[in-house]
Amino acid sequence: MSVRKADRIAGAALLAGSVAFSAGALKYYTYSGPGGPGPAFVPFWLGVIMALLATMLLVGAWRSKDPGAQWLPQGDGLRRLGVVLGVTVAFVVLLKFVGMILGTALFLVVLMRLLDRTAWPLALSVAAATAGLNYLVFTYWLKVPFPVSVFGI
Amino acid sequence: MDFLANLSMGFSVALTPFNLLMATAGVIVGILIGALPGIGPPSGVALLLPLTFGMEPTSGIIMLAALYAGTMYGGTITSVLINTPGESASVVTCLDGYQMALQGRAGPALGIAAIGSFIAGTFGVVLLMLVSPLLAKWSLSFGPRETFAIMLLGLTTVTLLAGESALKGYISMMLGLMLAMVGFDIISGDARYALGIPEMMDGMDFLPAAIGLFGLGEVLTGAEMVAGTAILKANYGLRDVMPSAKDWARSRWAIARGTVLGFLVGLLPGAGPTVASFLSYTVEKKVSRHPQEFGKGAIEGVAGPESANNSAATGAMVPMLTLGIPGSATTAIMLGGLMMWGLRPGPLLFEKNPEFVWGLIASQYIANVMLLVLSTAFIPLFVRALRVPYTILMPLIIVFCITGAYSLKNSVWDVGQMLVFGVLGYAMKKLDYSPAALVLALVLGPLAERALRQSLIISDAGMGIFFLRPISAVLMVAALLAIAVPVARALAARRQ
Numbered sequence: 001m002s003v004r005k006a007d008r009i010a011g012a013a014l015l016a017g018s019v020a021f022s023a024g025a026l027k028y029y030t031y032s033g034p035g036g037p038g039p040a041f042v043p044f045w046l047g048v049i050m051a052l053l054a055t056m057l058l059v060g061a062w063r064s065k066d067p068g069a070q071w072l073p074q075g076d077g078l079r080r081l082g083v084v085l086g087v088t089v090a091f092v093v094l095l096k097f098v099g100m101i102l103g104t105a106l107f108l109v110v111l112m113r114l115l116d117r118t119a120w121p122l123a124l125s126v127a128a129a130t131a132g133l134n135y136l137v138f139t140y141w142l143k144v145p146f147p148v149s150v151f152g153i
Numbered sequence: 154m155d156f157l158a159n160l161s162m163g164f165s166v167a168l169t170p171f172n173l174l175m176a177t178a179g180v181i182v183g184i185l186i187g188a189l190p191g192i193g194p195p196s197g198v199a200l201l202l203p204l205t206f207g208m209e210p211t212s213g214i215i216m217l218a219a220l221y222a223g224t225m226y227g228g229t230i231t232s233v234l235i236n237t238p239g240e241s242a243s244v245v246t247c248l249d250g251y252q253m254a255l256q257g258r259a260g261p262a263l264g265i266a267a268i269g270s271f272i273a274g275t276f277g278v279v280l281l282m283l284v285s286p287l288l289a290k291w292s293l294s295f296g297p298r299e300t301f302a303i304m305l306l307g308l309t310t311v312t313l314l315a316g317e318s319a320l321k322g323y324i325s326m327m328l329g330l331m332l333a334m335v336g337f338d339i340i341s342g343d344a345r346y347a348l349g350i351p352e353m354m355d356g357m358d359f360l361p362a363a364i365g366l367f368g369l370g371e372v373l374t375g376a377e378m379v380a381g382t383a384i385l386k387a388n389y390g391l392r393d394v395m396p397s398a399k400d401w402a403r404s405r406w407a408i409a410r411g412t413v414l415g416f417l418v419g420l421l422p423g424a425g426p427t428v429a430s431f432l433s434y435t436v437e438k439k440v441s442r443h444p445q446e447f448g449k450g451a452i453e454g455v456a457g458p459e460s461a462n463n464s465a466a467t468g469a470m471v472p473m474l475t476l477g478i479p480g481s482a483t484t485a486i487m488l489g490g491l492m493m494w495g496l497r498p499g500p501l502l503f504e505k506n507p508e509f510v511w512g513l514i515a516s517q518y519i520a521n522v523m524l525l526v527l528s529t530a531f532i533p534l535f536v537r538a539l540r541v542p543y544t545i546l547m548p549l550i551i552v553f554c555i556t557g558a559y560s561l562k563n564s565v566w567d568v569g570q571m572l573v574f575g576v577l578g579y580a581m582k583k584l585d586y587s588p589a590a591l592v593l594a595l596v597l598g599p600l601a602e603r604a605l606r607q608s609l610i611i612s613d614a615g616m617g618i619f620f621l622r623p624i625s626a627v628l629m630v631a632a633l634l635a636i637a638v639p640v641a642r643a644l645a646a647r648r649q
Contacts, residue, residue: 006584014324021331021346029343036610039338039345042602046334050327056320071583077377084376085576088369088551092568100556108548116544126545134556142207144560 003068004061011058015051022047080115087111099149101139105131160282163511166211167519175208175216176516180523183223186239188231188535192550193240194224195482195589196367200550202360202490203557210494211512217487218470218513219520222274225426225463226528229266230535233259233455242426242462245434249447249454256450264394265404265452266459267528273412273460274521277467280416282514289475289500297611298619301604302628304597307478309635310421312590319639321586329591332357333598340606352566359489359595361558361571366588367482368554369571370578372547389532396452404456407437411460418461419468425481426462426469433461467517474502474510477600482589485596 022044025031030038073081091098091107098106108127112118118126135153138144166172186197198217205213228243233250246266253262295303308330312322335346336356347353396404411433418429437457438447447454469480477498479485491498496506503510558571578588612618620626 003584006580010584014328018331024346029338029345030341032614036614037606039341039343041609042605043331043334043345046327046331050324050331053320053324053327057324060320073377080376081373084373084547084551088555088575089572092555092565092572095555095559095565095568100559104552104556108552111548111551112544115547116542118542118544122545126549130549130552134552137204138556138560142204142560144556145563146556146559147565 001070001072003071004064004066006071007057007061007064007068011054011061014054015058018047018050018054020047022051083114084111087114096147097149099151099153100146101131101135101153102149102151104134156282156286159507159511160515162508163513163515166508166512167215167516172212172215172512172516173519175212176219176520177523179216179219180223180520180527183220183225184227184230184524184527184535185223185538186220187224187227187229187243188239188539189227189541189546192371193228193367194221194242195363195486195592196371196550197224198483198486198490199360199363200368200553200557202486202493203560205490206493206560210491210496210506211509213490213494214487214509214513215516215520217490218517219523221466221483221487222270222463222517222520222524225466226267226270226459226524227535229263229270229455229459230532231539233262233266234536235539242430242465243459244427245430245458246455248434249449249451252448252450253452253455258450260388260390260393261396261400261452262455263389263532264529265396265400265456267394267525268396269404269408269411269456269460270463270528271521271525272408273415273464274467274524275518276412277416277419277464278514278517278521281467281471281517284420285471285475285510285514286503288471289503292476292500295476295500295624297604297607298622298625299628301601301608302619302625302632303476303478304601304604306628306632306635307472307480308590308594308597308601309632311481311593312587312635318585319643321584322590323636325581325587325590326594329594330598330601332362332591333595334602339599339603352564356599357595358561358567358570359486359592360493360561361567362574362595363482363486363489363592364554364558365571365574365576366578366581366592368550368557369575370582370588372550372554373575373579374582375543376547378543389536391530394529394532400452404452407433407453407457408460410436410440411457412464415461415464416468419465419480420471421480425483426465429461429465430458433457470513473498474513475500479593479596482592485589485593489596 025040025043025047029040031040031044032038072078087107087110091103095103105127108130109123112123139146183197186192197220201217201220205216224240225242228239229246231237231239232243232246233254236247236251238244238247250262253259308326312326335353337344337354344354414433414436415429418432419425434454434457437453438444441447441453469484472478472480473484473488477488479488488498496502496509554571555568558568561567581588608618619629
């Protein structure tokens with residue numbers, strides 16, 4: 001996708017969002033009262049200013065003859081980005097079930113193997129050391145109650 | 154006498170074994186973060202902030218401030234050895250530092266940067282110590298109108314200097330301000346834009362946003378790249394990094410100019426180390442007797458900017474501590490940290506928490522000495538860290554992002570928020586928006602809104618209130634100029 005196309009999409013989305021933001025402020029909150037400006041006052045004007053800026057972005061991108069560079073990677077770059085993002089999202093979604101410490105170890109092994117086929121001994125050592133450090137610093141020292149897996153870690 | 158007593162108290166706080174350990178850890182981690190590609194000072198501070206929740210606030214700020222100073226030097230190592238700046242304040246060091254390395258003079262380049270950083274950092278702390286109490290006392294007279302005006306100036310100048318596109322900078326700032334409106338209204342108590350989600354009623358926490366935008370966002374940007382880096386071979390023994398008498402003679406005034414210039418630039422909201430380093434390079438080239446050597450390995454081209462960025466990092470603490478206005482993304486995250494520790498940044502900080510402020514000031518002297526020792530004697534260790542493959546480093550940074558976001562409130566919601574901001578940060582970086590302006594607006598938004606509404610209550614909704622007193626009027630005019638400059642530039646460009 002070109003930068004110009006991304007700017008058009010962003011401009012349109014921001015314009016719609018800012019109009020809804022201002023309208024929502026007026027509909028649900030008080031603009032002003034006897035005590036002065038109410039909770040809708042600042043959000044309303046922020047929405048108005050953002051709508052103006054979004055219109056400028058949209059008009060500029062619409063008039064531009066230069067499509068600009070491709071902003072999303074292609075080929076191997078896209079694959080790597082997809083792998084990192086996909087594995088990270090999976091880790092966050094499964095966090096409550098796999099637990100933070102065990103999940104950290106699994107996440108590291110999976111990502112290192114998928115990205116660069118890191119040798120198993122190295123991947124396992126890095127994963128074990130990081131999970132151990134995580135446990136020591138956050139669970140033991142800072143007493144952060146991390147989610148735990150069915151195995152209790 | 155008060156001044157000496159305060160400093161002495163500061164040293165008694167900073168010299169406790171735990172605080173010394175925190176300062177050392179901060180400098181070492183800072184140098185590593187500065188040196189490693191794909192992670193800069195804001196992400197470093199954001200990632201380490203959760204670790205400080207288990208400490209006294211003074212120990213926490215000592216570690217973060219030492220880390221910030223360390224990152225300024227760490228970026229130099231990669232600029233000199235692989236022609237890739239570890240962080241933006243070291244971009245300009247590539248120009249002459251890498252050329253020096255190609256000529257077999259990597260040692261003196263790293264050495265003069267370390268010495269310049271030490272001198273500038275130490276002198277910067279002296280200025281911080283002298284200027285901050287005066288500024289804090291002066292700003293005690295600030296009312297809501299001055300507070301709002303200075304926040305507006307901070308927001309507009311950061312946006313002005315944020316990136317190539319001023320329009321996208323302002324859009325980023327407005328997005329940050331709009332997100333700052335989510336949650337309970339500070340005056341009426343209405344839960345705004347919470348969409349009935351309990352977690353959103355408390356508002357958008359800045360820490361998951363900062364970790365996502367800077368930590369995960371930078372990792373995702375780096376994930377696309379495949380190529381490794383070639384590190385130039387050089388000798389890094391203590392003798393090799395010591396500049397010769399000739400090098401010193403050429404560099405000493407560059408260091409002096411960089412120090413003063415850097416501190417002044419650091420004081421300005423929105424400027425900071427990167428702008429200071431570029432300005433210093435320009436000044437050095439202008440005043441040099443041999444400007445033709447710049448870009449070909451002139452040691453002044455390393456000494457000046459490297460001094461300026463360290464001095465600016467210290468200078469940026471002045472508005473943060475005395476006015477509660479962060480000058481950069483990194484100090485914005487530190488400011489957020491101060492609020493999380495339950496401190497109120499601003500003029501009253503000096504009166505109510507003197508051990509915190511003076512402990513920080515004293516620790517900066519110690520951190521600068523540590524920085525000099527570590528950055529001259531232990532360069533080989535840091536160079537070895539550069540050889541860690543990015544495919545190992547990247548998953549480790551993501552783990553820090555996730556654990557850091559979770560440990561804020563022990564909530565998976567915050568991790569999800571960090572993830573969303575990470576993707577947003579990636580897109581913003583690729584499309585030339587400004588994550589720094591967004592984070593700054595997110596931190597300052599609620600404070601600016603309160604100051605604005607209080608001012609309008611006083612004036613009975615008249616906007617003229619901001620122009621009735623000289624300080625707020627000058628600040629408002631400066632803020633309006635910061636908005637007008639890019640508009641005028643764009644109009645001029647269109648005419649051409």
